[in-house]
Amino acid sequence: MNYSISEENHLKAIFHLQADSNLVTTNALALELNTSAASVTDMLKKLKQKKLLHYQPYRGFKLSVEGRKVALDIVRRHRLWEYFLSEKLKFTWDEVHELAEELEHINNKKLTDRLDEYLGHPKFDPHGDPIPDSFGKMTASLLVDLTKVTENKFVEVCNVGNQSPEILDLLKHNKIHIGTRLEVKRIFPFDHSMEIKVKSFPAITISEQLAENIYVKILK
Amino acid sequence: MNYSISEENHLKAIFHLQADSNLVTTNALALELNTSAASVTDMLKKLKQKKLLHYQPYRGFKLSVEGRKVALDIVRRHRLWEYFLSEKLKFTWDEVHELAEELEHINNKKLTDRLDEYLGHPKFDPHGDPIPDSFGKMTASLLVDLTKVTENKFVEVCNVGNQSPEILDLLKHNKIHIGTRLEVKRIFPFDHSMEIKVKSFPAITISEQLAENIYVKILK
DNA sequence: AAATATTTTTAGATTTGTCTAAATTTTTAT
């Protein structure tokens, strides 16, 4: 089956919101998609009719098994294109998302599978998010947020929790990028701020809020 | 400026029709785009308003300089993606067109330029059609149709004039593909049919209609 | 458990791209 770009965007957004909160509301979805609650309701009715989600007016909704499958396929295409853009076309991690938002809507199984093969069946996209395989299976993410890391560990930055200009600005100021390796030196119990050391630069201190938004792989 | 998929498809179709007939009619465009003449008229008004074409109701239309520039950019994206699909993802020449029809509508200069660079600035797509560069310039096609070739010449098949199932079926039957090298043995003046020899197969005779639709590069 | 606030849905409008059928203009043929 083939779905419209708007239908796909709704399915994908529900999938992502479901992943971190389980309880997805009409308003949250409208916020995520930069649209109105009324539009979301219209779309929910349509997606229910297509059996992509379970939905009782006023009582909430969630993806059906089929809806989840469709969403996973969109996520797969998104992340494969992100990998392609980053790995082959040398786009930086902050440029790939927007382009992948467009490329993901080209729904052709053979194209997706060939791309996957061409890229060597990558398991993670450039942000460290796992790429579902053609059955919708994906490796559990290896990432934890920086607050979970204990003192004196070395880690590699793989993802940021939100991509607002504000956080990107602060990360840039601290010379932290995707792929940056850093050492957690100390954690201050008072405010949970952390002292970290990036390469040979002098150690710096970052807030708990920032640390929560930095996802890392712990290095052996 | 950014144009809708439908606007882009109209511009591209006008560009192609203009290339081979100079006189593009509302009906011809409707036929090309599988739509109605009325819809085409609506779109012509819109494109005129956006200054992409010159149009006087009932008196015909043609692309403006700006419209041509936009069309060339769409053609550039289409052919680069075709090259990518063929060269990197190993799709066959008859599979690439349909996919490129979707990919071409992603309009991002940096993406197009990076793709071009990644592919090594190819001059021709897998069908032998020239790829415009980022200024809209393209190498003149090296191709001629088979009826232009004289006896005892060796040529390489680079393109077919139309991609109907009927012609593809006949080509397959005659073991002619893109890249096939063949020799023109004789031309029969009576009906302009041609005797050709593909590799070591026995010589075969093809009709003028078929020869007109086979575009070739003459080999030194 | 009412009253109030919040969330969600409905109602009705708008835009884009399309359609069919009718009207108009241009072209062709007699």
Added chain:
DNA sequence: ATAAAAATTTAGACAAATCTAAAAATATTT
């Protein structure tokens, strides 16, 4: 040069995806 044919445009309708404002349902507060 007029009648008939063909091409094009206009008029009016429709579906998809959105919007705002109002209504309805649910949740929260006192």
